[in-house]
Amino acid sequence: MTDTLLDAPRTAQCLPWPALVNEIEALLTDASVSVPPRLVVPMDQGAYLFAMPGCDARTAMTKLITFTPANAGTARPTIQGDVTVFDVATGQRRLILDGPTVTARRTAAVSALAARQLAPNLAGPMLIVGAGVQGMAHVEVFAAALGVRRFLVASRSAASADALVQHARGLGLQADAVPDADAVADDCPLIATCTPASAVVLRALPRPDAFIAAVGAFTPQMVELAPELCRHVAQYGRIVVDSRDADHEAGDLLQAGLPVADFASLADVVHGDLLGQAGGQRSGPVLFKSCGWAGWDLAAARLAVRAAG
Structure with a gap:
């Protein structure tokens, strides 16, 4: 599959609620999961940059998002960014998901x-x-x-x-x-x-x-x-x-x-x-x-x- 950029609605469609709850539970029993500590970079005005990688035997991903509390109450979201997903076996980029929707x-x-x-x-x-x-x-x-x-x-x-x-x-x-x-x-x-x-x-x-x-x-x-x-x-x-x-x-x-x-x-x-x-x-x-x-x-x-x- 070629890499695909999914917007917020398409990202949500790929993450139906009951299936997502079950997938999270399944991940906690998967011994191949490796998740290092996330990198949190403070920025001005109480904002943060987060870099969050993780992988299992088949899938690798990194979420890169910003949290900007000053955007609360404006048209701009407080959380912005993307989740990039890779195939472990080939190194190929598979998906780019909407970060706020995933979060x-x-x-x-x-x-x-x-x-x-x-x-x-x-x-x-x-x-x-x-x-x-x-x-x-x-x-x-x-x-x-x-x-x-x-x-x-x-x-x-x-x-x-x-x-x-x-x-x-x-x-x-x-x-x-x-x-x-x-x-x-x-x-x-x-x-x-x-x-x-x-x-x-x-x-x-x-x-x-x-x-x-x-x-x-x-x-x-x-x-x-x-x-x-x-x-x-x-x-x-x-x-x-x-x-x-x-x-x-x-x-x-x-x-x-x-x-x-x-x-x-x-x-x-x-x-x-x-x-x-x-x-x-x-x-x-x-x-x-x-x-x-x-x-x-x-x-x-x-x-x-x-x-x-």
Whole structure:
């Protein structure tokens, strides 16, 4: 196959939600996967350049993206870039995928996999905090892959919350905007925080059967969750991180003074290897802290190559 440049809609078509969740789980059991630490280059005005390579026995890829928080609220996206996919055997470039689409879909799919493995209660309703690209992706994947039908949306922008509500209703889901995430947290066994992570957006302590996916903060300086919330879950429930990269990137947990390296990773969960991990056998609320890992992009690349033919 000759190399193909896929725009955002075509990239999304190659990454259907249930298949992407399953591919991410399969990647975690593939011994041929090799993912070095990502390169993070700080730029002016709080922006970052990320270079994220990874490969398995057949597929190699590199994601090169920028994160520009100053673009929030403008016509320019905060995340821009591409994922370039190669065939390992021949070295041939196979695909160039839209980077923001891959990032949005794989991040939400990882949250869905974590919920499938860890959530005490998948009945909903689900509270979405943040009504941007990740908020939309989490609505879509939790509905398509886990069957959640009821959503509440909280956002600093009423217009953005209303737009996501209308999008969810267009998918046949029940959805409403709420002015205060903390006020409804006790009604929601499922929560996802999907904000730019410039300030705490959730302070309410979770109910005992809650599952929280916190995806907005992916540097030590970023934060979405109150330290008291994080410490509460560490004491009474379980904290799981998406990968060991979170040990030095999980701003929510680091700012709460928690020993991030002691918490299980999603790979530990999939492998059933939780003995000795902090909170590994404990019931109660679950906090899944996602910081991003090139392995998730590799899973998307593997699926896209098959889907593109």
